[in-house]
Structures are given as structure tokens and as C-alpha cells.
């Protein structure tokens with residue numbers, strides 16, 4: 001009994017360490033997005049890389065072709081900027097860095113815009129995109145993604161707020177300067193590091209998103 005109680009306390013303490021400032025832990029995996037859930041049509045679907053590629057050459061893959069690329073597993077938490085943090089997701093997919101090797105960016109590339117069905121976009125710095133934790137995810141806890149969580153393919157950038165983890169991913173655009181995506185253009189932080197609580201665009205003026213002095 002005492003031992004069980006101890007491990008419960010330990011688990012709670014561990015969660016507190018893992019939940020970024022201003023976030024709260026939630027059980028399960030809430031669904032969060034703007035707009036309707038798209039239907040997957042394999043015959044029309046592709047993933048495209050375009051923008052400032054080295055040599056100006058675009059590339060695209062069918063879903064079938066993507067299955068031949070290297071895959072890996074990452075266990076990580078998901079921090080929605082509206083507050084909920086869900087924990088211990090087992091993501092399986094293609095390292096974003098592997099995509100970058102297949103389509104090298106021009107030397108001036110600094111950022112990446114990810115594009116979803118229906119035009120949702122989100123920008124990340126190139127280094128955040130190539131981080132070993134950043135995946136183009138096809139499976140969660142050994143099951144294909146469900147439609148509402150991004151089937152057939154979503155980005156997961158576990159070290160940034162959830163709005164960077166574009167569901168229903170269709171394209172990656174290489175940028176030579178930062179450009180704001182959907183939420184970034186609606187008042188959210190262009191970097192979005194939850195450990196620095198970079199939630200809002202107005203924090204950016206204080207130098208790399210430090211908390212404003214109130």
C-alpha cells in the first residue's frame with residue numbers, strides 16, 4: 001500500500017516537472033483543431049516539398065512511396081497552447097531531417113512552412129524542423145492515426161506548442177525568412193517554445209519571446 005502511494009506521488013511529481021509553465025496535465029488525448037476533418041483520397045493525395053530548394057527542384061511522394069522512407073519512434077508529450085498537455089504519446093513516422101536530406105534546402109533557408117489540407121499552415125525554424133524529435137507521423141501507439149488526429153500524415157514537433165504540429169500534412173515549403181502561419185498570424189508566438197511560455201506574438205518584442213515584464 002505504502003509503496004503504491006509512494007509511486008503515485010512520484011508519478012505526480014514527475015508530471016509536474018514535465019508540464020510546462022501555465023499548462024495542465026490531461027488524461028487521454030483531446031482533439032484540437034480549427035475547421036472540418038478532411039477525408040483521405042489516396043488517388044489525389046501527395047506530399048510536396050517546394051520553395052527554396054537547392055537547385056529549385058520540387059519533389060513529391062504518393063502515400064505509398066512514403067512508406068519506403070526510413071521510420072522511427074519518438075515518445076513525447078503534446079502541449080496545446082490553450083492549456084492542456086497530454087503525455088506519453090508514442091509517435092511513429094519519418095524523421096523530418098530525413099526528408100531534408102532527400103530534398104536539400106538552398107543555403108539561405110532559415111525556416112519551414114508546413115501546409116495542411118484546407119490551407120492550415122504553421123511556420124517553424126529550420127533547426128526545429130530538423131530536430132531528431134520532429135517526425136512526419138503516420139502511427140500513434142502502434143495504430144494508424146485516426147482521422148481527427150491527422151490521418152494519414154501529420155507533423156509532430158514535440159518541443160514546441162501543438163499548433164506547430166500540423167495535422168493532415170500535404171506540403172513543406174522552404175523559406176529564406178520567417179513567415180507567419182495560421183495561428184502565428186492570429187496572435188500566437190512565431191517560435192512557440194512551451195518551456196519559455198512563448199504563447200503570444202506580443203511577447204516577441206521582448207527579445208526572443210521572453211516573458212513580458214508586467
Ligand SMILES: Nc1nc2c(c(=O)[nH]1)N[C@H]1C(S)=C(S)[C@@H](COP(=O)(O)O)O[C@H]1N2
Pocket residue numbers: 029030031032033034035078079080081116117120148149150161162163164165166167168
Ligand atoms: N491542419 C491542422 N493541424 C492542426 C491544427 C489545425 O487547426 N489544423 N491545430 C493544431 C493545434 S492548435 C493543436 S494543439 C494540435 C492538436 O493535435 P491533436 O488534435 O492531435 O491533439 O493540432 C495542431 N494541428
Ligand SMILES: [Mo]
Pocket residue numbers: 032079080081082162163
Ligand atoms: Mo492547440
